[in-house]
Structure formats: structure tokens, C-alpha cells
Amino acid sequence: MTEQLLEYExxxxxxxxxxxxxxxxxxxxxxxxGTVSALSGDLIKVFLDSQLPIADHRDTAEYLLELRSxxxxxxxxxxxxxxxxxxxxxxxxxxxxxxxxxxxxxxxxIDTYIPLRYIPMPDRDEKTILRQWMELSDYxxxxxxxxASFLYSGGHETPTPRDSNFxxxxxxxxxxxxxxxxxxxxxxxxxxxxxxxxAILEMYLPGAPSxxxxxxxxxxxxxxxxxxxxxxxxxxxxxxxxxxxxxxxxIINHIHKVQQRQIRQISEDMPTEYQTAPEIHLSTRAxxxxxxxxxxxxxxxxxxxxxxFNLYKHRGKSEIGIIFEKGLQLYIDKISSRNRE
Numbered sequence: 001m002t003e004q005l006l007e008y009e010x011x012x013x014x015x016x017x018x019x020x021x022x023x024x025x026x027x028x029x030x031x032x033x034g035t036v037s038a039l040s041g042d043l044i045k046v047f048l049d050s051q052l053p054i055a056d057h058r059d060t061a062e063y064l065l066e067l068r069s070x071x072x073x074x075x076x077x078x079x080x081x082x083x084x085x086x087x088x089x090x091x092x093x094x095x096x097x098x099x100x101x102x103x104x105x106x107x108x109x110i111d112t113y114i115p116l117r118y119i120p121m122p123d124r125d126e127k128t129i130l131r132q133w134m135e136l137s138d139y140x141x142x143x144x145x146x147x148a149s150f151l152y153s154g155g156h157e158t159p160t161p162r163d164s165n166f167x168x169x170x171x172x173x174x175x176x177x178x179x180x181x182x183x184x185x186x187x188x189x190x191x192x193x194x195x196x197x198x199a200i201l202e203m204y205l206p207g208a209p210s211x212x213x214x215x216x217x218x219x220x221x222x223x224x225x226x227x228x229x230x231x232x233x234x235x236x237x238x239x240x241x242x243x244x245x246x247x248x249x250x251i252i253n254h255i256h257k258v259q260q261r262q263i264r265q266i267s268e269d270m271p272t273e274y275q276t277a278p279e280i281h282l283s284t285r286a287x288x289x290x291x292x293x294x295x296x297x298x299x300x301x302x303x304x305x306x307x308x309f310n311l312y313k314h315r316g317k318s319e320i321g322i323i324f325e326k327g328l329q330l331y332i333d334k335i336s337s338r339n340r341e
Contacts (some may be wrong), residue, residue: 216242
């Protein structure tokens with residue numbers, strides 16, 4: 001039990017973002033995002049972003065939950081029992097069992113151009129970064145639900161005092177080159193960010209409908225590259241540490257659409273002779289197949305005809321036929337003897 005408590009203290013830290021999933025067989029509830037508030041032994045307090053959708057908040061004994069999060073590049077999960085009132089945003093859980101690790105899935109990466117902004121936060125604590133990320137996500141969610149008459153029409157919207165440059169419409173920014181996946185991105189920046197630095201990343205994904213995605217990224221080791229204008233540019237990779245799963249799905253869907261568009265463009269730009277070559281090859285094979293079938297059919301017909309002819313030629317004689325032939329032969333011999341006389 002002591003080893004388990006040490007595990008809990010190592011992986012469930014205050015202000016750590018987690019997701020809460022219900023795993024009871026008799027209930028099906030969506031995952032809830034939240035933040036670790038405090039941990040004492042195997043009792044953990046979690047601040048939920050929204051209330052657990054449980055019908056009877058007083059009956060909590062049957063609810064078995066699973067807490068999921070990320071630690072040092074690996075995902076982990078641990079089961080817990082709900083021991084407090086589920087109607088509150090701050091719930092108390094009792095952790096049970098060991099912490100189970102699983103490798104994060106790999107995501108397909110693709111080069112594309114998207115409007116992208118970033119705010120590095122090297123000197124801010126995790127709690128402040130999470131709060132600003134959630135504020136920015138709420139802002140874009142409210143803006144997406146506004147009627148068309150209230151949307152951006154060319155001028156600046158009313159800014160928020162904190163980080164006001166981040167609350168202007170991203171879709172009007174110039175797209176930049178980025179190598180992006182569902183787990184991170186790489187792009188060229190004019191400044192050198194230290195590895196481990198956290199930054200809020202904002203991406204505009206065009207489409208129907210379009211979507212603005214906000215994530216928290218951790219800077220990985222970057223490299224200096226020569227830019228076309230001769231300035232200093234650093235190829236900087238970011239690993240997504242906090243992202244809503246719906247936003248991750250939007251990124252992956254956008255990647256698939258870009259990939260399909262690129263494949264279609266390559267096909268259209270391909271010379272005609274390369275496009276028709278497979279068709280010609282298939283046509284030649286089809287003709288050869290038809291000729292072979294005809295030859296085999298003719299050969300089979302000849303074999304059948306030969307067998308029938310031999311059967312007719314060497315067919316067995318009936319008893320009547322034998323008597324008739326003997327009588328005919330005797331008659332021929334009799335006539336021959338008379339002629340000789």
C-alpha cells in the first residue's frame with residue numbers, strides 16, 4: 001500500500017490536468033476534464049470543468065471512475081471510487097489499484113500552411129498557463145456561437161486587457177508553414193525558445209465549418225535554420241501537453257483533408273502518358289486473356305470431336321448386326337461360286 005501511495009504522490013500533482021471517465025458497465029457517460037486540487041494518501045480532490053452527469057447525485061457507491069493524464073510523454077490511468085456528492089464541481093475520489101502506463105499513440109504528420117499564433121510563457125506557473133488557456137478556449141467557443149452579424153467584419157474586436165493581441169481574429173492572419181500532427185507541431189520562429197518552455201498555441205483550421213484550436217505546447221530542442229530573407233529563424237517543435245480531444249480530432253480531420261487534396265493535385269499534375277499507362281497495361285492483359293480463352297476453347301472442341309469420332313468408328317456391334325453381316329457374307333460367297341461355274 002505504501003508503494004501505491006508513493007505512486008499517487010508522484011503522478012497526481014496539484015494543478016495537473018486530468019480527464020475523468022466513468023467505467024461502470026450499467027452507465028455510459030462522456031469524459032469530463034478537470035484539474036487535481038489536492039491529494040492526501042489515496043484521497044484525491046478534483047476540480048471538474050463541468051458537473052458529472054449523474055442522475056442520482058446521492059447514490060455514489062456504484063460509480064467507478066478512471067483518471068487519465070500524461071506524464072513525461074506517456075499516458076497513465078488509475079481507477080478511483082467516487083466518495084463525495086457528484087453534484088459539486090469539486091469531487092473527492094479514493095484511488096484504487098496501481099497506476100497503469102501506456103505509450104501515447106503515434107500521429108500521422110503532414111506539412112501544411114495554417115494561420116498560427118503563439119504566446120511563450122517561460123516565467124509563468126502551470127496554474128496561470130492553464131487558466132489563460134481555458135479563458136482563451138472559452139472565448140473562441142463563445143465567438144463561434146455568435147450570430148453572423150456579431151462576427152468580425154474587418155476591424156478589431158473589443159480586446160481583453162490580458163494578452164489582448166491574442167483575442168483578435170486569427171483567420172485574417174497570414175498562414176505559416178507548419179509540420180503538424182495530432183500530438184504536436186513544428187514551425188519556424190524568429191526567436192529561440194528554451195526546451196521545456198510552455199506556450200499557448202492558436203491554430204485556425206479552415207473548412208466547413210472552420211475551427212480555432214487552442215492548445216498548450218511544450219518546446220522541444222530547436223535548431224537554427226537560414227531563412228530566405230537572411231534573418232535568424234529557429235525550427236521549433238512543440239509537443240501538445242493540454243488539448244481538448246474534440247480539438248485533436250479536428251486537427252486529425254484537417255490533416256486527412258490536406259492529404260487527400262495533395263494526392264488529388266499530384267494526380268492532376270501527372271503527365272498524360274503516365275496516367276494512361278496503367279490503362280494500356282490492363283487492356284493488353286485483358287486481350288491476352290481473351291485470346292488464351294479462345295485457344296483453350298478450340299483445343300477442347302477438337303479433343304471432344306476426336307473422342308466422338310473414335311467412339312463412332314470403333315463402336316460395339318449388336319447381335320442382329322452380326323447375324324446380318326454373316327448372312328450378307330454367305331450370300332456374296334454363293335453368288336461368287338455360281339459366277340465361277
